[in-house]
Amino acid sequence: MHRQQLILFVILFAISTVPHFLSEQTNLVLATGLSSVLLYPMRVTSTLLEYLNISSARIERLEIRLSQLHLENALLKDQLDVDTTQMASPQHLLLKARVIGRDPLNINGYLHIDKGMTHGVAVNQPAIAVDGFVGKVKHAGPTTSVIETFENDGFTVSAVDVKTGIHGVVRKQKHLTFLYVRHTDTINVGDSVITSGMSEIFPKGILLGTVQMILESDDMFFKNVYLKPAVQINRLASIYIIQMTASTPGG
């Protein structure tokens, strides 16, 4: 037993020392050959993880693109004078409404629209524009309604950064702010922030804005992330009310 062990040791030790007597070129060829066999499980695992990471980011991008295309399609139909008063999608019904007034005390905070309960408008239905998120129905009258936009102070919506998957809350304070991003989180200027879907009101995937500025704050846990809104409220002439169909998950 002891003798076998000694012989094995001598053999293994001799094999181990062989590369030290070979040229660099030979060692390189030897290492490449051995790596391709011995490190195969690691290569497969890392390739798989990379693929999953890319796929998940791609799905997220495609979801956003899809919702943008839905809206773009609606706008194009509008331009072609097609009746877009009501447009159906598999999950949502988009009701087009014209902006007919604004609150003089809070010009961008509230919008008055020409659709009301008789058109199916109800309180808390989400409102969007071609470029992205607008707000929600605050009050629904018989033929007109009031929309509370994200420009209204204190308006809050749960959101997620598309690129990094960081969840937080977007709130209008002095600026449109993406809250609860920790100091250790990596978030970049230019990242798109969308609704996270963690709400009974807003569906996932509506573009809220892009990260405009990141400032380290005095807060012990979170930094200040400011967004550039996707929609300019003061330029809106028409919006779309999202009405959930019965088959909408979470709707």
Next chain:
Amino acid sequence: MLRYLLYIITLYVTLPFSGTVDLTAIIVFYVITTEDARFALAFAFGTGLLTDLYYPTRLGINTVVYVALTQALLFLKKFLVLNPLTTVATFIVLYLVKTVALSLAIASPIELTRIIYTVLAFFPTVSLLNKLSHGVWMTE
């Protein structure tokens, strides 16, 4: 046989993290102290080779050090009464020898933080290996 497979799988799983905490060294030490001498030598050789390939510096350097230290420990094992204290002490001494030998061979600085992390990780890793391979957290 299943235990041997477990060691190999554990080796592959821990290898990517061994740049920070030298878990492979702990596994090799565990195998030497608990398994058959021939398997321990072959395992040490394999570990050295994988380390050489995954963290390339000079092909064969880790293999030489691992095989030599394994043979040394197999020899010393006969004179040691392995209890938790002597086990930790032996590991620290051998790990330091390994680190210094490698550092001298490839002329690289000694990473103190890595040594500290490895020593700290020794006991939990050994306990976990004990639980996985023998079904108990700690052997006498």
